[in-house]
Amino acid sequence: MGISLIAGVATVTLPNIFHATLSLVAALLGIAGIYLILHAEFLAVIQVLLYVGAVVTLIIFAIMLTEGISNKTIAQRNKLGPAAVGGAVVFLAALWGVIRSTPWPIQGGTSENSYATLASLAGSLLGDYIFPFEVISVILIAVLIGAIVIAKKDSV
Amino acid sequence: MDTRFPSEKAYPFDSESSVGMKTEKIFSMQTLDQIFIIAKKIILGVTGHFLPDWACLLTSILISISAIAVLGPFTMMYLTLLERKVIGRMQNRIGPNRVGKWGLLQPFADGIKMLTKEDIVPLEADKVIHFLAPLFIVMPALLVFAVIPFGRNMTAVDLNVGLLFFIAVSSTTTIAIFMASWSSRNKFSLLGGMRSAAQMISYEIPMVLSVVPVIMMAGSLSTNSIVEAQSRWHGLKWFVFTPWGFLGFIIFFLCAVAECNRSPFDLPEGESEIVAGFHTEYSGMKFALFYMAEFMNSFTLSGLAVTLFLGGWQGPFLPSWIWFFLKTYALIFVMIWFRGTLPRVRVDQLMGLAWKFLLPLTLANLLVTGFWYFTSRPVRIAGSMVLLALAFWILTKLNRDVVPEKRVYHFAE
Structure with a gap:
């Protein structure tokens, strides 16, 4: 946890954007470690697969494609710093309600807890939350088709 | 104990x-x-x-x-x-x-030679990342050994999400390759890194989708239970003998070859084009570590293909671990055979194969697996074969070569 906090701070302060991305990797791996400690193996693995494997790779890809920032050390801060802090505080306040209303299992059931097993996740995703799930997939398909259309226009 | x-x-x-x-x-x-x-x-x-x-x-x-x-x-x-x-x-x-x-x-x-060679770091290189990259590429390659079932009761860690663990950990290899290519400050390295990233992202998707039918039929993500699901007919009821398993195996194996950057998909390190790709600026033992990761990846990916589709350590007469190593080395032999016989593909062919052919085919394979699951024996064999053949035919038709029109250069004359 400490590691991911340090790495998170490094992510937003390091002058070189590639170094910042690599410390983002460390932060994400730290979070995967927290999931592992909480016996949510599936979440941990998905965290590594999606964030470290896919999202960070995409970020690095973008860095490499934009020639201007790949080698230089640029300032990571701008005038919007206070606004960002304000946004983080608002977000935390919004989360606070959720944190307060979640029933945390205090005793027992650390190994038995079924909050994040594969079967329970699948059950709730395809059972209780089937409508949002389907809406997300429709949106994703729309995005995919849109990307293809945009890419096609350029090549002709 | x-x-x-x-x-x-x-x-x-x-x-x-x-x-x-x-x-x-x-x-x-x-x-x-x-x-x-x-x-x-x-x-x-x-x-x-x-x-x-x-x-x-x-x-x-x-x-x-x-x-x-x-x-x-x-x-x-x-x-x-x-x-x-x-x-x-x-x-x-x-x-x-x-x-x-x-x-x-x-x-x-060779090992002694590699250890005694001079370690050269380019002057302009990002020293720390240049040093870390070979370590970060070997780590996932060694970590995935943990979930491979080498024989009966011979899985080091029987994770209940073993298969996903394998895929997730091996997907981090891309970052190590990026670190190597970016920190070297060499245009060949950078080109190799870009190629590698594009290739690995593209081939990861059909690879993951091609193992989903196995997960559906075995009903588990643990590598042990997947092997156990293929234990009927005296350990010969391998998934590869079903229509969806056969197709899945072929797609998985092709993607595995692409994932470990082996010929004919060795564009990231194509010697005749970009010197040695992302490890151009590495020498001595660091260079050897890249090779070590590559060979260990080809071993573990073959081992995973064996686990998923070829019945793992199941087999008659011989001890389980001998079966596992026999099958794995047979697959590795096929990889070497590929290298000995096939020329390197072009970048557009590589991307076209992954996105236009393998990806839709894996999706069709998923549907066929569902069909197989819900129908009984005579219908499901004939039905799934017909469906797969249809999908294959349609995709090859759609993917036929487009002959571009002759270009007219207005301003070049």
């Missing part, structure tokens, strides 16, 4: 295993099958006399870890020799035969 951390060794004839035979008295199939498990139990039994419980648990974990840590590099060393020998034969040469009998000591000579 915790028997969930069994041991496996690189060489079958070590001293402990002969002790295991003696204690069992009868030289039975059962003994031979569980030889490494027995060896480990004996070690733990001996140390258990004078060590406290927590130390015993630690020893148990240590034995498994050291077995893997030995197996990985050892496999890599002899894979290099195997590859050079087989490629040599395919090219009508003999291959290395000077160091030891049949060149058997060649890997050790």
Whole structure:
């Protein structure tokens, strides 16, 4: 946890954007470690697969494609710093309600807890939350088709 | 004693295993099958006399870890020799035969050479990342050994999400390749890194989707349960013998070859185009670490293909671990065969194959697996074969070569 906090701070302060991305990797791996400690193996693995494997790779890809920032050390801060802090505080306040209303299992059931097993996740995703799930997939398909259309226009 | 951390060794004839035979008295199939498990139990039994419980648990974990840590590099060393020998034969040469009998000591000579070479770091390089990249590429390659079932009761860690663990950990290899290519400050390195990223992202998707049918039919993500799901017909009811399994196996194997950057998909390090790709600026042992990761990846990916589609360690007559290694080395031989016979593909062919052909085919395969699951025997075999053939035909039709119109250069005349 400490590691991911340090790495998170490094992510937003390091002058070189590639170094910042690599410390983002460390932060994400730290979070995967927290999931592992909480016996949510599936979440941990998905965290590594999606964030470290896919999202960070995409970020690095973008860095490499934009020639201007790949080698230089640029300032990571701008005038919007206070606004960002304000946004983080608002977000935390919004989360606070959720944190307060979640029933945390205090005793027992650390190994038995079924909050994040594969079967329970699948059950709730395809059972209780089937409508949002389907809406997300429709949106994703729309995005995919849109990307293809945009890419096609350029090549002709 | 915790028997969930069994041991496996690189060489079958070590001293402990002969002790295991003696204690069992009868030289039975059962003994031979569980030889490494027995060896480990004996070690733990001996140390258990004078060590406290927590130390015993630690020893148990240590034995498994050291077995893997030995197996990985050892496999890599002899894979290099195997590859050079087989490629040599395919090219009508003999291959290395000077160091030891049949060149058997060649890997050790290579290792010593690599260790004593000068380590050159480019002046402009990002020193820290340049140093870290070879380490970060070997780590996932070694980590995935943990979930491969080498034989009956021979999975180092039986995670219930073992298969996903494998995919997730091996997907981090891309970042290490990026680190190597970016920190070298070399345009060939950078080009190799870009190519590698594009290739790995593209081939990861069909690879993951091609294992989903197996997960659907086995009903589990644990590599052990997947092997166990193929245990009927005396251990010959492999998934590869079903229509969806066959297609899935072919797609998985192709993607595996692409994932470990082997020929014909070796664009990231194409020697004739970009020197050596992302490891151009590496020398000595760091360079060897890249090769080690590559060979260990090809071993583990073949091992995973065996686990998922070829029944893992199941098979008649022979001990389980012999079956596993036989099947794995057969797949590795096919990889070397690819290298000996196929020319390198172009970038557009590579991307086209992944996105326009393999990806839709895996989606069709998913549908067919669902169909297979919900129908009974005569219908499902014929039906799924027809569906797959139809999908294949439509995709090849859609993917036929488009002959571009002749370009007119208005301003070049």
